[in-house]
Amino acid sequence: MRPTRILPHVIAGGLWAALATGAHAALEICNDTNTLQTVAIGYKGDRDWVSEGWWNIEAGDCAVVLAGGLTRRYYYYYAESSNEDFEGQDYRFCASDEIFTIEGDTGCEERGYETLSMREIDTGERARDFTLTLVNSGGNPTGTDKIAPKIEDESAPPTAEVNEGVNDSSSGPGGPGGGAPVTETVQDTTIVPEEIPMTVSAEDLVTDIPAGNHGRAFETTALFQGCELDGGREMCSFHAGDWKMRVFYRGPTPEALMYALEELAVNMPVYLKADMVETHGNTAAIVVRAVEPRPGDDVDSRLRATLQGDWVDTSDQRWEMTVSGSEIHFRQNGDYSGSRFMRIARQCDGATGEGPFLVQINAENNRRTCYSIDRAEPGRLELTDVRRGRTTSYRKMR
Template sequence: MFWRTVIYPVALALALLLCGFVGPAWAGLEICNDTDVPQDVAIGYKQDGRWVSEGWWTLEPTACVTAIQEDLQYRFYYFHAKGKGQKFRHDRLSFCTQQALFTIGGDNDCEARGYAKTYFAKIDTGLGSKEHRQYLSTHSGPSVAETGFEPGTWGSPFSGAALFHECSQMFRGGVQFCNLIGAGRVFTVVEDNRTPAEVFKTLRRMRKGTPVQIEGDWVGLYDLSVELVLLSAQERAASDADRVLQQLQGDWRSESDRNDQFTILGGGRQNIYAGTPTSQEYLSVMQFCGEHEGHEPYLYTWDNQGGTGLCYEIKAVSKNVLELVYLPRGTELRYRRLELSQ
C-alpha cells in the first residue's frame, strides 16, 4: 500500500509547536493536521466541470500539505480524514475512494466501478478566495470509545436533533455553558469535565442556528430546560422544519401595529415595541404544538426565563410576508419583513 506521507523536520516541527502553523505563503488549498494523531486525508473538487477525488496524504501531527497547488477556482471543496481513535464528522457528501493512492474522476457509481463510497465534509473557502487553510480538528475528534464516557454514565441516554444557539459565561465561577434548542426545549451543556473538551471545542466553532445531531445523557429537566452531558454534537443536514425556520430569520413588523416588531436569529426571538426591546424568547418549528396537530408547520415560542409557551400555526411565509394563526383563539397575525416595510 502506498501513501503520501508528510513529516516536518524536527526543527520545523518544534517551531510549529511553539508558534502555531506558520511558514512560507502558500497558494491553493492547504490542509493542516492540528490533532494529536497521524491522519490520512483525501480531497474532492471540481476540475474542468467534472468531480475528482484524490488521496491519501498521511499527515503527522502539526504537518500541512498543499493539496491543490494553484489559485482556487471555486468556493466549495471537500475533504475526508481518518486517524486512529478519531471520529470524522462528515456532511453526507460522497466521493469515490480506495485504500491505495488514488485520483478518481466522477463521484457516481463508486461501488459499481470497484471503489468505496466515502462521505466527505464541506470546505467553505469564502467568496473570491484564491487560497484557504483547513484544519482537521474542525471535523475530526476523539471517538466516543476514546473519551471513556459510556452512555448512561450521568443519566438517561438521549439522542435527537437540535439547533446550536450559543455558548456563554455563567455569572458564578466563570463556568462555560452552551445552549441548543430543539422540540420546544432548551438543552444546556455545562463545562464541568463531564462533557469532553473536544465536544465544547466543536460547539464553540458553530454558527447560531446550525442544525446539530446530539448524543449524550439526559441529566435533569427544569421547566423547559434540559441539562445534558454530551458525548457528541455533529452538524447534520437541514430538515424541513430547519428550512422553515431559516425562512423566518430576520426582522419583522406587524401590519396592524407598526410599533410591534421582532427579530429572529437562529432559535431565538427578540421582541421590540416602539423601538424598545421587550421579551426574549426561544422558538421551535414543529409538526405539532400542544394539542394542536394536522396543520403543520407550527411555531412554538417560550420566554427564555421559563414562562408559558405559545402556539402558532405558520399559515404562510415568503421573502416578504409572514402569516401566523395564534392558537387556540384562531387570531390571524400578519407581518412584513422590516426592510421591505419602511
C-alpha cells in the same frame, strides 16, 4: 408609572375582601405583595376582545374582577405598583388612564387609548371559579393560582430519563467564570438543506466519557442553537422538542469539543449523546459525550431559514421580534420584553389542518401557544394565533 388612586368602581381594603369571600363563581385577584397593585384585565367578550380597569388592590387584599361563573379558559391581566415593573407577554389590549371598559384590542392609539402588554391566566379546562395571587418575584408581580396544581416538567428531552432532585444549582456543570471567550453570536444563522458548511471533523465531536458518568444518560435528535454568553456564563446549547439543553465551558465536557461546537452552524440537525445533570423549567444542563452532525435531516430547514432574523409588526411598529435558531426574542419600543422557545410542527393542540404551525414555548411555565404559518417569504411573515384567531403580519427589518 400610572399614579395609584381609588377609582369609581373600585372598593379597596377589608370590605372588598369580605365581599370577595362571599363570591362562589368569579375571577378573583389577590395581592400577596408588599405594596398596592393597580390591576387591569382582558378577556374575550361575546362580540370582541374586551379590556377593563382599574382595580386598586391593597397588600393583603383581594378583588373580584369578573363576577359570575367563568365562561372562558384564558384571561389576561396587567398589574403595576409604585416600586415594581410589570413584565407583560405578547398579549396586547387597549387601556386608558381613567376607569375603562374597551371593546376591541387593535388600533388603540388611533382611538385615543394606550396599549398594555398583559400576561395570560390559564384557569383550566372546566374552572368556574379562579383566584390569581400576585407575589413578588424578581421585582415583577407574578401570577400563581391557589386552585390548579403547579405546572411541573411534562417530560424530559426525548428518550431521556431525569433524576428528580438532582443537583438543583442554576450554574450547571462548570458553572460561571473562566474558560474560552465566546462572543454573543458565533455562528451564521442562514441555513439551507444539505448546504450547511462543515468546517469541523467528526472526530472533534466525540469524547471517551462513559455513558452515565455525570448523570442520567440519554440520546436524542436536536437542533444546534449556537454558543453564547448568558448572565456571565459561557455555554453552547441545543433544542429538542420543547427543551433547551445547555453545555458549559470549564465543565466535564472537554474543551476541545466545546471549541468544535463553535464551528457548527445554528440550526444544524445533530444526533446528541449526553448525560442529564439537572433540569429547571424547560431547560437542562448536560454533559456532552458525542455530537453527530446530520445536515439535510431537517425537513423544515428552508422554512426555518426564512423565519430567521429581525421582524417588525406592520400594524404596530413598536413591536419587534428576532428569530434566532429555535428562539424568539420580543421587543417593545426597542426594549426587551420576553423570549420564547419555538419549534415547527405539523399538528398543534386546538388547530385543524396539517400546518405548518409555529409552536412557542414559555420556558418559565411550560405553556405552549400555537400559530399557523399562513405566509413565510424572505420579506413577509403572517402568523395566526390558533386559539385567539388573530393574524399578525410582519415585515423583515434586515
